[in-house]
Every structure is written in structure tokens, then in C-alpha cells.
Amino acid sequence: MASVSSQPQFRYTQPPSKVLHLRNLPWECTEEELIELGKPFGKVVNTKCNVGANRNQAFIEFADLNQAIAMISYYASSSEPAQVRGKTVYLQYSNRQEIVNNKTTADVAGNVLLVTIEGQDARLVSIDVLHLVFSAFGFVHKITTFEKTAGFQALVQFSDAETATSAKNALDGRIIPRYLLSENISPCTLRITYSAHTDLSVKFQSHRSRDYTNPYLPVAPSAIDGSGQFSLGLDGKKLEPESNVLLASIENMQYAVTLDVLQMVFSAFGPVQKIAMFDKNGGLQALIQYPDVQTAIVAKEALEGHCIYDGGFCKLHISYSRHTDLSIKVNNDRSRDYTIPNPALVNPQPSILGQQPVQTMGPPAAHQYNGTQYAPGSEQGMMPPPQHSAGWASAVPPMPQSMPVQMTNHPYMPTPTSMPQMAPTGMMQMPGQGGIPPAGTVPPYTPNQM
DNA sequence: AGCACA
Numbered sequence: 001m002a003s004v005s006s007q008p009q010f011r012y013t014q015p016p017s018k019v020l021h022l023r024n025l026p027w028e029c030t031e032e033e034l035i036e037l038g039k040p041f042g043k044v045v046n047t048k049c050n051v052g053a054n055r056n057q058a059f060i061e062f063a064d065l066n067q068a069i070a071m072i073s074y075y076a077s078s079s080e081p082a083q084v085r086g087k088t089v090y091l092q093y094s095n096r097q098e099i100v101n102n103k104t105t106a107d108v109a110g111n112v113l114l115v116t117i118e119g120q121d122a123r124l125v126s127i128d129v130l131h132l133v134f135s136a137f138g139f140v141h142k143i144t145t146f147e148k149t150a151g152f153q154a155l156v157q158f159s160d161a162e163t164a165t166s167a168k169n170a171l172d173g174r175i176i177p178r179y180l181l182s183e184n185i186s187p188c189t190l191r192i193t194y195s196a197h198t199d200l201s202v203k204f205q206s207h208r209s210r211d212y213t214n215p216y217l218p219v220a221p222s223a224i225d226g227s228g229q230f231s232l233g234l235d236g237k238k239l240e241p242e243s244n245v246l247l248a249s250i251e252n253m254q255y256a257v258t259l260d261v262l263q264m265v266f267s268a269f270g271p272v273q274k275i276a277m278f279d280k281n282g283g284l285q286a287l288i289q290y291p292d293v294q295t296a297i298v299a300k301e302a303l304e305g306h307c308i309y310d311g312g313f314c315k316l317h318i319s320y321s322r323h324t325d326l327s328i329k330v331n332n333d334r335s336r337d338y339t340i341p342n343p344a345l346v347n348p349q350p351s352i353l354g355q356q357p358v359q360t361m362g363p364p365a366a367h368q369y370n371g372t373q374y375a376p377g378s379e380q381g382m383m384p385p386p387q388h389s390a391g392w393a394s395a396v397p398p399m400p401q402s403m404p405v406q407m408t409n410h411p412y413m414p415t416p417t418s419m420p421q422m423a424p425t426g427m428m429q430m431p432g433q434g435g436i437p438p439a440g441t442v443p444p445y446t447p448n449q450m
Numbered sequence: 451a452g453c454a455c456a
Contacts, residue, residue, distance in 0.1 A: 019453095021452080021453055021454095023451050023452065023453085024451055048454065050454095051453075051454050052452090052453075052454075054451095056451090057451090057452085057453070057454080058454095059453080059454075090451065090452085092452080092453090094453060094454095095453060096453075096454085099454085100454080100455070100456095196456085
């Protein structure tokens with residue numbers, strides 16, 4: 001179909017339209033100036049300025065075609081050309097019949113923000129960093145990122161427009177704090193407007209998009225496509241591929257960490273299938289196997305950098321193992337396969353009672369037994385919104401260790417339908433799972449030691 | 451100085 005626009009257009013052959021096309025406008029001509037210009041000839045119902053590559057073109061739409069004709073006619077025979085700020089403006093009929101899409105977006109407050117990350121290394125900013133930055137203002141439901149001509153952009157979804165507005169006001173035009181990025185990344189400025197979206201569609205958890213309301217969403221196939229770039233860490237460096245098996249090393253091990261302790265700690269996030277402990281480089285390490293990657297991700301994010309015992313003792317450092325299925329040859333005090341019942345050997349769930357030993361680790365203690373956080377159907381309330389009123393400076397605590405718990409989602413989301421492959425009961429298993437280290441390994445302050 | 455964008 002040979003459309004009008006495919007043929008060269010000449011101003012004298014342009015058929016009349018309610019819409020006039022203006023060019024040679026001065027810089028950043030305002031809507032008000034366009035209205036002033038057209039007002040003598042009729043009612044200006046719509047305008048659009050800053051059009052075209054040089055942003056020096058505009059459109060005026062009149063209520064009536066005759067008004068547009070009047071304006072064109074006047075200036076066709078006038079000795080004075082149309083002017084804006086003393087600059088001659090050239091007029092002609094537009095080849096369209098109406099201005100589309102003028103009054104929209106940008107200024108209508110909504111719960112979703114469009115964030116443009118400016119800077120040389122903008123695309124090295126990970127989704128995790130963005131999550132961290134925006135979480136300071138409230139629960140972040142979802143984030144998607146994408147490349148556009150505008151650069152590296154993200155859509156950040158909050159619960160409501162108020163929260164989004166507070167984030168926008170605090171962050172627009174600011175740079176991402178340096179300590180959240182590795183040193184070799186040049187400064188990245190955030191430009192924020194409102195998006196017209198209200199609910200983002202996130203199909204996978206990936207390095208491009210996250211749905212924090214649903215940790216059981218499938219992980220993107222990017223793990224399979226061998227890119228190896230699945231996840232970018234806080235520092236923007238590549239991390240090892242995610243895995244259902246975690247490698248935990250224990251630092252500053254003042255107290256013995258037993259298999260049972262590990263089982264208890266890690267079970268807070270889902271069923272632990274297998275554990276293997278071993279010594280490496282003079283320290284203790286353990287491999288912990290979950291049935292799926294998602295659970296491992298949640299556990300890792302919650303536990304990384306945290307201490308099993310108060311006082312900085314037995315600090316956990318967690319990474320993803322290359323293993324996917326541990327081979328446990330024998331159940332003993334260093335390795336165990338919980339998927340194979342072994343009554344002879346085991347008492348995999350030692351007595352319970354206190355949770356003191358893990359008090360310093362937010363997730364296991366806080367998450368497991370707080371009934372209030374299971375508000376069905378509610379997407380919020382699963383975690384305390386971090387420092388709402390905080391200004392930018394204090395919005396993101398400078399201590400990395402304090403971040404994971406604060407910013408981490410509740411591992412048990414009130415979305416039963418969304419955890420198909422995992423029996424909910426499996427996750428709530430171990431009534432009173434706060435196992436205590438066997439006598440002799442109990443930290444001195446633990447009240448209920450023998 | 452020559453027709454826009456989600």
C-alpha cells in the first residue's frame with residue numbers, strides 16, 4: 001500500500017489538517033508559547049513540542065479545521081512571519097489529522113518507576129544493586145531491566161504510588177552510592193520518571209528481571225544457555241552460576257559447628273536433602289543440597305555473611321557449588337543424606353528448644369514462626385520495610401553485612417499455588433526446628449545448656 | 451528547515 005508518508009511531501013501540496021506542523025522553533029519551546037501562537041486563530045486543543053531529532057519542531061492541533069486554515073492563510077500573506085522568541089517559525093499542515101499521545105506518562109504518579117541509569121558503565125549495574133537501592137523506600141515487588149536507545153533502563157515496581165514517589169524524589173538525579181559498585185565502575189546517575197505500567201510481567205527470575213513477590217518463579221533458562229552471566233553481584237562482578245547446592249565455609253569457628261547445626265540453620269529456607277562437611281585450608285566447609293535452585297538462592301542471600309553465633313563467631317560465607325547432587329556414601333557426623341531414612345544411625349533432628357544460637361541470623365529465627373507474615377493474598381507484609389523515612393544518605397546502610405537480611409525476601413511467600421514442585425509441608429517441617437548444638441559445643445551464653 | 455511515539 002502506497003501510503004502518503006512514503007512519498008515526498010511538499011508544503012504546498014499538503015492537504016489541510018486541524019494539525020499544523022511547526023519547524024525552526026527555538027530551543028525547548030514551551031507548550032504555552034505554542035498556545036499563544038495559535039490562540040488568535042482558534043482554540044488550541046493540543047500541542048506537542050520538542051519534536052524531531054533537534055527537538056525544534058512542534059505540532060499544534062486546533063479544535064476546528066477552519067481555525068488551522070485561518071492561521072496558515074494569515075501567515076501566508078503576512079509580512080511578519082510567525083515568531084517564537086523572535087525566531088521565525090515555519091508553518092504547514094501536518095500530514096496527520098490529530099496529535100497523538102501528548103499528555104501522558106512522565107507526570108502521572110504511579111507505583112512503577114522508569115529508571116534510566118546514566119554513565120559509561122551503566123549496564124554493569126546489576127539488578128541486585130538496583131534492588132538494594134530502591135528497597136530503602138519500601139518493598140520492591142518487581143524489577144525489569146532492558147536496553148533502549150535511551151540507554152540502560154529499569155522498571156521498578158512498588159506497592160503504591162506513594163512509595164514510588166518517595167523513591168523518585170530521593171533518587172532522581174542522584175548517583176548510585178560508590179560502595180555498592182566496584183571501584184572500576186564510573187559513576188552512574190539515576191534519572192527517574194513514572195511509568196504508565198502498574199504491574200510488570202516477570203516470567204523468570206533472571207539477571208534481567210526479578211519478581212520479589214514470588215521467589216519460586218522459575219529461574220530463567222539463561223543458566224542453560226551457557227552464558228555464565230546469569231548473575232551479577234553487588235560489585236558488578238560475575239558470580240558463579242546459581243546452584244541448588246551451596247558451599248558454606250565457616251570463618252572464625254570458635255565453637256564447633258556440627259552437622260545438626262548446619263541442618264537446622266539451612267532448613268529454615270527449605271528442605272535440606274544432603275550435607276557433606278569437610279576440612280579445607282584449615283577451615284571447615286560444607287556442601288548443602290536443596291531440591292531446587294530457588295531455595296538455595298534464598299538461603300544464600302539470607303545467610304551470606306551472617307554468624308551462626310552472636311559475637312561474630314562462626315561466620316558463614318556462602319557460594320554456589322558446582323555440584324548438583326551430592327554423593328553421600330555414609331551417614332556419619334560429617335555427612336548425611338536426609339532423603340534416605342536411616343533410623344539406625346540418625347537422629348537428624350536433635351532436640352529443640354531454644355533458638356538462641358541462631359538469634360543473630362534474622363531469617364531462620366524471624367521467618368519461621370511469625371504467623372503474621374502469612375497474610376494470604378497479600379503481597380506485602382512479608383518483610384519490614386526498611387527505613388521508610390530514611391533519606392538517601394541513610395537509606396542504604398553502609399554496612400554490607402546488615403543488608404542481606406533487611407533486603408531479603410521472606411523465603412516463604414504466601415503464594416501456595418506458586419510452589420508446585422515443593423511440598424509446603426516439607427518447608428514447614430521440623431516443628432521447633434531450632435536444634436541446639438550437642439553438649440560441649442554450646443556457646444557459653446546459651447541458657448539451656450546442661 | 452521538512453512530520454512525532456508507546
